[in-house]
Each structure stands twice: as structure tokens, then as C-alpha cells.
Amino acid sequence: MERESMEFDVLIVGGGPAGLSAACRVMQLAQEAGEELTVCVVEKGSEIGAHILAGTVFEPTALNELFPDWKEKGAPLNTPVTRDDIFLLKNQDSATKIPNAFVPKNMHNHGNYIISLGNLCRWLAEQAEGLGVEVYPGFAAAETIVEDGQVKGIITGDMGVARDGSEKDGYMPGMELRAKYTLFTEGCRGHLGKRLVNEFKLDEGKDPQHYGIGIKELWDIDPAKHEPGLVVHTTGWPLKETGSTGGSFLYHLENGQVYVGLITDLSYSNPHLSPFEEFQRLKLHPEIKKHLEGGKRVSYGARAITKGGYNALPKMSFPGGLLLGCDAGTLNGSKIKGSHTAMKSGMLGAEAVFEALKDGKSGEEISSFQKKFEDSWLFKELYAERNFGPAMHKFGNIVGGAIAYFEQNILRGSLPITFHDTTP
Template sequence: MERDSMTFDVVIVGAGPAGLSAAIKLKQLAQQDERELSVCVLEKGSEVGAHILSGAVFEPRALNELFPDWADRGAPLDTPVQADDILYFTSATSAIKVPGLLAPKTMHNDGNYIISLGNLCRWLAEQAEALGVEIFPGFAAQQPIIEDGRVAGVITGDMGVGRDGEAKDSFMPGMELRANVTLFAEGARGHIGKQLIRQFNLDKDSDPQHYGIGIKELWDIPEAQREPGKVVHGTGWPLAEHGATGGAFLYHLQNGQVVVGLITDLSYTNPYLSPFEEFQRLKHHPAIAKVLQGGTRVSYGARAIAKGGIQSLPKMAFPGGLLMGCDAGTLNFAKIKGSHTAMKSGMVAAEVVYAEAKKDWATPGALPYDQAFVESWVWTELHQQRNFGPAMHKFGNLIGGAYAFVDLNLFNGKLPWTWRNKDADHATLKSARTQPKIEYPKPDNVLSFDRLSSVFVSNTNHEEDQPVHLQLADITIPTGSNWEEFAEPAQRYCPAGVYEIVTEGDQRRFQINAQNCVHCKTCDIKDPAQNITWVAPEGGGGPNYPNM
């Protein structure tokens, strides 16, 4: 197939905080030297920010370095944190407030801001374009170009392909975007990053990456319930009731809005557990319900987060390219924050790549990015907090939190050991025959809702007549071994109603409602047979998150 081709010095896949920060830093460095440097950013969403989902309490450290004058430039950091509560939910009706002195110091948020990460990325995109970066939203990078063992760019997805795989009248072949260096910043479980890790054996010395699924809603609430700048984190019920770990969050924004969410660690063992339904239960807890009562749900979304820490980081450099941000797994789970670390990882990448540009792209092998990353404050921060996640997995949130207090507050992360977790999340499910079924209450459509109405307010849309972007390696597994051993968990771990087991007579059929997909990647991560592969749908498809 003949494809159009464009060539740049640097191509960046993903217009999130890592990708945009790398693009901006590259242009800043080039401008200082009055050097021409062509930089292109590809974004699979219909616009920058459309697919961005995060809590988010934002630590401005990296932004301070990238734009010391960000306030004068109008960066959307409008709600400084004013109060910081940590709750331990002991049951469905009660909670204990953890004294601040007993909380791990990483949970304190002095100097941070409650933001919409999507809006911050929209602002970063404006700054990047003002510097001359070319940004192409609605173009999904589908596969890397690998020539002579080196990444030479990416190919975007074909447009106008029917569900049957045949070209429609509107068919347009994807483009080749070639570059001296290609940077991958796709977020957690990036579909090209996953290929590259395997292709270049980047994870041979690291633990499996570990993930959580974060589910979030944006609400308008009555004036009497508003406390702008208040941050609430919680743990315990409802997940602890089923032996699972994770945590809740509720952040008060400006303009009478709050965000509420639940992160469920994907290491859970009971195949009947549904992160979506657990989130619906959470909202009925009195500590949460009193804030939401009388309010209106505005938006909904879900996204996997990579939380394995430095033990799970792959090598990030390979010939012709780099992995950055959550594509590699730079989130600091002890802080429940990854935007500042993603931004800094992109800025470090820019410095390494620009040094190579000044040598006229002369390095034949991998660039020295991994060493530069280890020398940055991101590595120092992640190393200090490296045992937080494993402690939660080993001991649960209560005892694990106590360990984290001792490790971080008393020893500043310098205890002389590093815990490992070599059990991949997809391998943790126990047989459905040995696990109790979980009966979830029906939604009341006031505080709790069903999946389809939730997907509706995520503004998710895909062209229906296109190939299914959730690909099965073996179509018999869902109704075969997955059904027999795990009661096919995809119908429960998916937060968007994508997967259904349909019974027709005495036969079962696995139905994929791909148009519902909010691109969370949970199926790609948690399927026990690793039978589902998420690939990018036609460019621009997916959710369209406002203010998320």
C-alpha cells in the first residue's frame, strides 16, 4: 500500500503531560541556540485533552521548571489545596478520620492544586504550538516503523475501513511519520509501548508492571456543600470487604464542582468483583453522599494507571526512540500523582534528544536516557517511595499504610530493602468455584448509575462501521476456559459495558460492544488468558472528556 510520508526531527506519540512537556522543552532548547528543530505530536483523541483522565491533585514542581511564569501565562491552576482529609472507611456507614500526623507524608498536599488535567494539557498544547510544535489531533499512531533494528517513526491508522476489514468509499491509508527520534507518551499500557517493550526486551530485568483502574465522575453540587480546595482520600470499605485494595478520592474544584472516584488495584483475586459497581457503592457512604446529595452528575470516565514504581520500570531507551511518562510507568503511587513525574520524564527526554540533535543524530544505538532519568529528581522520588505499593499488596491498605508511615515519615524511604512483586495482575484471579459471588444493588439513578448511562455522559463515540479495536487472539477462550474457570470476568471488570455473555438457547456467545469503549485498557491488562489486545480505533474515536 502506498502511503504519504512526512519527516520530522522528532515525532511524539501522545499529547498528554509527558509528550507535550517534551515537545515544549525541545523547542525551548532549540530557540536558545537559534536552531531549527521540527517537532510533531500525534494525538488519537478528537482534540487535545479529549482522552485525558486523572484525579487530579497536581504538584507544580515540573511546571515551575518548564514555565516559571505559568501563572502569568494563564495556566489553569485555579484551586490551591486548602484542606487535606484522609478517611478510613470501616463499614458502609462509618469512617475514621486519620490524624494528619499519622498519615504518610506523601499524602500531604501543601502547595498543590486541584485541576482538570485535560484542561492543563489543552493549555500546554497552546504553549507548544506558540513555540512552533505541530500537533495533529484525531490521528492515532497504529504501529512503529522498525528498520534495521531501529525505530524510524510511526504509521497512523487507516481511515474508512469497514467492520468487515474492507475499504469503504471514504478510505484513506494511514500516513508514515518518520523521525530521527520517536518519543512514546501514550499513557498507561500504551499499545505501541507494549509492542516495543516486547520487541526490544525492555522489561527483562524488571518486575511486571502493576495497574489500578481509576473510575471518576464530575458533579455539580449545591452551594451549601461546596468547600473549594478540599481534598479527601479514603481507603478500606468497600474494596476491603472483598479482600481487594485501592482508594477513594473526592476533590472540591471551583465553580461548584467536585470530582469523586475510586481506584481499584487490578491485583484483586475474586473474579466476581466489579470495580464499577464498587464505585457505585462508595457513593452511598455517608461521608461521600453528604457531598453529592442534591447534585447532578456531569461526566464519567475510567482509565488504567501504572503503579508498579521503579521495580516495574522497563528500560526506556531503544534504538531510535524512548518511552516516557506512564507509557513506562513513572507514576508515584505513594503520592497518587503522576502528572509531575510524567512531565519531568518528558523534559529529561527532551534534553537527551536535543543533545543528540546537536551531534547531527550520530548515535547508532539507544540514547543515554535511562542514565539521565536516574540522575533526575523523578528517580530520587520514586526510589524513596518504592515500597509503598508492595506494602499495600502484601499487607492491605491498613497495615500497609502503617508500614508506609514508618518507612516514609521516620526513615525517609531509606530502609535498606526493596520489596518485589513478580505476580502479574492478570495472574491473580482465583477460580470462580472457590470465590463467593458478589451481589450488587441496583442503581438508584440519584447517586449510583448503570454502565450505559455512564458511558453516555463520557461523550464516547466511535464510528460503528469499523473493525473492532478489541482483538481476540482466540475467539473460543471467553466462552471456554475463561467462562469455566472465572465466570468470564470481562463482563465485570470493564467499566463501560463493552463485554457481554449472551445466551442463545443452550449456547453462549461473547459479544463485544466496541462502540462503548472508553479506552481504559483494563481488558488488555486483567484478562487472565491475555487474550484481549487493545489497539487504537479510527482516529478521533473514544471519549470526549470536558473538564476531566
């Protein structure tokens, strides 16, 4: 049975913040120039947002650029941050609140919002479709199409395959989706992104990438304890007992709910460490328990986090496409945020692709992307925080935090040296 084939000007793999921002931006540029482009987003989830597992503190910098009138358009940013609390958990019973004056500048959240990232992605998809983007949820990209050294698109997964690999009665082969340029925005450790990094040697000369696992729960809590806009972060216990690094978060959003979670760096060496069990212990600490007691867990999940930062960021362009967002690793670890950086990378990718298409290119590497990236606030932000992750991993959260404070609050810029963390 032959595969069906569809062709587009731009194909975007992944319906998260980076991919949807890229789709919106490239169509905005096309409409401003009076050009007609075909743009398609494929998303493996059953609907946009289905695989987005993030209740997050969101910085609206990129959204302000993409849709300056997002408030009028009804973007779901409903809970502005009202207060930041950071605690050093000493043991299972005690904690010390870190005075705001000693908190690294990047961890202050004035002007940010507590949001459901899934809801924001659903809203971005609506804007994309309104601009003329074709959005196809429920289609997982299984393979890349590489011809003559250029990426030409992707093949979606076959339908109707039995567990043993045989074809069932309703078997349908996956479709070929071809494009002049394909943008890969699959999120952390995207399986096609990993292959592209290896195939085109995009990580040559870079530090090893670093990862974390974030376990998160959504709770309905006692209305008397609810403080919309409160942001709480912790470091220290319980991870310090095993010599591991990471930290926890608790965010009060609207409707009497909170997000609570623990991020564990996956560089831990203790084979007995269980991030899940550590999270259960964390919830019994008095500083966390006081928010949750009397409440009810509504949902839970986990996701991987690409957190190597600037030093581990691969080359993002290759013949026929770009690697963007968390597929590349644009998260800003010092801010504990990656959505605004993912969105900006998608917007920069869209601008570079549009210029290439306007010049009549199709499949040639977009070498201009690197300069566009280096001229952006995204590059400046990631470069300025390049020492944050390595300092935390090498010296621990206390000394690492002190280095971050010195860079951000005293120097108001980075040290003239670069720390490297070569242990994955």
C-alpha cells in the same frame, strides 16, 4: 495506493502531559541554541485533552521548571489545596478520620492544586504550538516503523475501512510519519509501547507491571456544601470486603463542582468483584454521600493506571526512541500522582534527544538518557517510594500505610531493603 510520508527531527506519539512537555522542552532548547528543529505531536483524540480523563491533585514541580512564569501565561491551576482529609472506612456506615500527624508525608498536599488535567494539556498544547511544534489531533498511531533494528517513526491508522476490513469509497491509507527520534507517550498500556517493551525486551529483570482501574465522576453539588480546595481520600470499605486493595478520592474544585472516584487494583482475585458496583456502593457511604446529596452528576468515565512504580519501570531507551510517562510507568503511587512525574520524564527525554541531535545522531540508542534520569529528582522520588506498592499489596492498606509512614515520616528515606511484588 501509496502512503504519503512526512519527516521530522522529533516525533512524539501522544498529546498528554509527558508528550507535550517533551515537545515544549525540546523546542525551548532549540531556540536557546539557535537551532531549527521540526517537532510533531500526534494525538489520537479529536482534540488535545479529549482522552485525558483526570480531575487530579497536581504537584507543580515539573511545571515550575518548564514554564517558571506559568501563572502569568494563564495555566489553568485555579484551586490550591486548602485541606486534606483521610478516612478509614470501616463498613458501609462508619469511618474514622486519620489524624494528619499519622498520615504519610507524601500524602500531604500543601502547595498542590486541584485541576482538570485535560485543560492543562490544552494549555500545554497552546504553549507548544507557540514554540513552533506541529500538533496533529485526530491521528492514531497504528504501527511502528522499525528498520535495521531502529524505530524510524510510525504509521497512522487507515481511513475509510469497513467493519469487515474492506476498503470503502473514501479509503485513505495511513501516513508514514518518520523521524530521527520518536518519543512514545501514549499513557497507560499504550499499544505501541507494549510492542516496544516486548520487541526490545525493555522489562528484562524488572518486577511485573501492576495496574489499577480508576472510575471517576464530575458532579455539580449544593453550593452550601462546596469547599474549594478540599481533598478527601479513603481506604478500607468497600474493597476490603472482597480482600481487594485500592481507595477513593473526592476533590472540591472551582465552580461548585467535585471529582469523586474509586481506584481498584487489578490484582484482585475475587471473580465476583465489580469495580463499577463497588463505586456505586461507595457513593452511599455517609462520608461521601454528604458531599453529593442534592447534587447532579455531570459526566463520568474510567481509565487504567500504571502503578508498578520503580521496581516495574522498564528500560526507557531503545534504538530510535524513548518510552516515557505512563507508557513506561512513572506514576508515584505513594503520592497518588503521576502528572508531574510524566512531565519530568518528557522533559528529560527532550533534553537527551536534543543532545543526540546536536551530536549529529539519528536513530542510535540514546544511552545517556539513563544517567540523565538517575541524576534527576524524578529518579530519587520514584526510588524512595519503591516499597510503597509492594507493601500495600503484600500486607494490606493498614500495615502497608504504616510502613510508608515509618519510611517517610520517621526515617525520612526508604528502608535499606526492597520489597518485591511478583504477582501481576
